Amino acid sequence: MFDKQLRVGIAGYGVVGKRRRYFIDLNPHFKTTAVSDINFDSEGSMADRVNCFTSYQRLLEQNLDVLFVSLPNYLAAEATVAGLERGLHVFCEKPPGRTVQDIQDVIAAEKKQPHLKLKYGFNHRYHESVKEAKKVIESGKYGEIINLRGIYGKSSIIPFDKGWRAERQYAGGGILLDQGIHMLDMICYFAGDFEEVKSFISNDYWHHDVEDNAYAIMRSRNGCVAMLHSTATQWQHKFRFEITLRDALLELSGILSGTKSYGDEQLKIIPKKDGSSVGSFLEVTNSYLDDNSWQCEIDEFADIIINNKVVENGNSTEALKVMELVYKIYCADGRWQEAFNIQFP
Secondary structure (H helix, E strand, O other), rough: OOOOEEEEHHHHHHHHEEEHHHHOOOOOOOOEEEEEOOOOOOEEOOOOOEEEEOOOOOOOOOOOOEEEEEHHHHHHHHHHHHHHHOOEEEEEOOOOOOHHHHHHHHHHHOOOOOOOEEEEEOOOHHHHHHHHHHHHHHHHHOOOOEEEEEEEEEEOOOOOOOOOOHHHHOOOHHHHHHHHHHHHHHHHHHHHHEEEEEEEEOOOOOOOOOOOOEEEEEEEEOOEEEEEEEEEOOOOEEEEEEEEEEOOEEEEEOOOOOOOOOOOEEEEEEEEEOOOOOOOOEEEEEEEOOOOOHHHHHHHHHHHHHHHOOOEEEEOHHHHHHHHHHHHHHHHHHHHHHHHHHOOO
C-alpha cells in the first residue's frame, strides 16, 4: 500500500494553475506544497501555508516530487526540461511549447531520466462524450472511420488579463496552437496519423502576428479524411465534432468548460439510414452534466507514478505528433509560412 503523499509544485499559478491545484489536492496521494508565479509580489507563504515564489527556478529549489507546469508557451518546454533534470515527475499543460524543436528538446531530456513520468494535459480526452465516442469506435459495431469534421472556436485570442497569447515570440502560434490543438489531438486519438495536409491560415480579422483562423483538410495513408476549422472569430463559442463511421455518425457537441460558454455536452449516435427519405429512428442522445475530466486526468497521473505505469494518454510521443501536425498545417499554406518564416521540419 502506498501511503506517502507526493509533494507537488505548480509553476504558473494563474487560472489554470489554481484549477489544477484544486484537483491535485483532492487526490490522496498528492499535496501541493509550493507554487510560483511572476505576479507574486514577493516570496513567502500563503494563508494555507503553501510556499510561493516569483519564478519557477526558485520553485525548483524546493523539496518536491512532482512538478505541474502551467506557464506560458515560451516557458513551458524549458521548465519541463528543468523539472526532469531536477529528478521530478512532470505534468505540463498543452501546448508542449512553441515549436516542434521545443518538444524534441524535452524528449531528449526525458530519455536521460527513464524512471520519471512525463504527461501532457490534453484534457479533452477525459470528457465523458469523448470517452464514450472512443468506446463506440473501438467496439467496431459501426465499422471503420470514413471521415472527421470539427469546428472549435471562440471570439478572441487574448484573454482579458493577459496579452502574450497574441504575440508570436511568446506564444509560437495563435488559435490553432492554443485551442485547435485539442481537436487535432482528438482527431489523432480517434483516427491515427495524417500525412497529407492542405490549409489556409489567416490573421485578417484581429491582425496579430499569430493566426485567428485556420482551415485544414488532412488525409491519412488509408484514405481517412479530417477537416478542421479552428477560429477566434466565433462570436458564439462553439465546439462541434463529427465522426462518420461506415454505419453510423457520432456527433459531439458542446464541451463542459470553466466558462460554460460552449453549450451542453452531448454525444449523439446516429445509425446509417435504411434508404428511406426520413432520418434514422434509432438515434441515441447522451447528455453529460458534470465535468470530471480534470479530476480523472490528475488521478490517472498519480496512479501512473505510484504504480510505475506507462503514460498512455498525453505522452511525449503523442505531444510531438500533434505539434508536428500543427506545423504541417502552418506550412501547407505557403503564404503563411513565408510571411513568418515558419520552419518545419
